[in-house]
Amino acid sequence: MTTTNDQYYIKKVMKGDINAFTFLVDNYKNMVFSLAFKMTKSKEEAEEISQDTFIKAYKNLQKFKGDSKFSTWLYRIAYHTSLDAIKKNKKEQNTFEINEVTFNQIKSVEYILEGIERKERxxxxxNCLQKLPDEERSIIWMFYYDELSLKEIIEVTGLSQANLKVKLHRARKKLLTIVEKNVELEMIENYGRK
Structure with a gap:
């Protein structure tokens, strides 16, 4: 499942060519950094996580069997390394009560968002994503922004399919509630200035 180029360089590393690992680092450093940054919200922390991720990948390269894409395997390492760093450095826990989200509420949020320019949206x-708890934010990010399939997210997170679907559903509901509150606040502030 891994790309031909990845396989070529993985084989070279496995045969002792340490420099061949540079290709893999160069190819995936932006992906790893982006994930770590989205999860930790800290450039310094993301850089450290990126380094740790590639060190772990190098040390465990013999465990990569090629059943999935190399990028998915590496993403999983980055994800768990980020979670470990978050747990280690946790300062405050974001918690939001899950309210029942009705169809009308969802439609009103969509209507409000349509009125906001794309860049502002x-x-x-x-901003709303940043208010989600870390795990839920990363699941939303993987699914909608990185466009990973449910199967790939399961491989990355180690969650069961049922558990992932529940967490994704809850994260969507929380995000809708957060968006609704923030958009209303912003609209009130904008109307208050006029």
Missing amino acids: AKVME
Whole structure:
């Protein structure tokens, strides 16, 4: 399942060519850093996690069997390394009560978002995403932004399919509630200035 280029360089590393690992690092460093940054919200922490991820990948390369894409295997290492760092450095836990989200609430949020310019919408969504708990934010990010399939997210997180679907559903509901509250606040503030 892994790409031909990845396989070529993995085989070279396995035969003792340490420099061949540079290709893999160069190819996936942005993906690893992006995931770590989205999860930790810290550039320094993301850089450290990226280094740790590639060190772990190098040390455990013989465990990569090629059943999945190399990028998925590496993503899993980065994800768990990020979670470990978050647990280690946790300062405050974001918790939000899950309220029942009705169809009308969802439609009203969609209607409000349609009225906001695209660039502003992206900024609002980014701010709202940051208010989700770490695990839920990363699951939403993997599914919608990195466009990983459920199967790939299961491989990355180690969650069962049922558990992942429940967590994704809850994260969506929380995100809708957060978006609704933030958009209303922003609209009130904007109307208050006029």
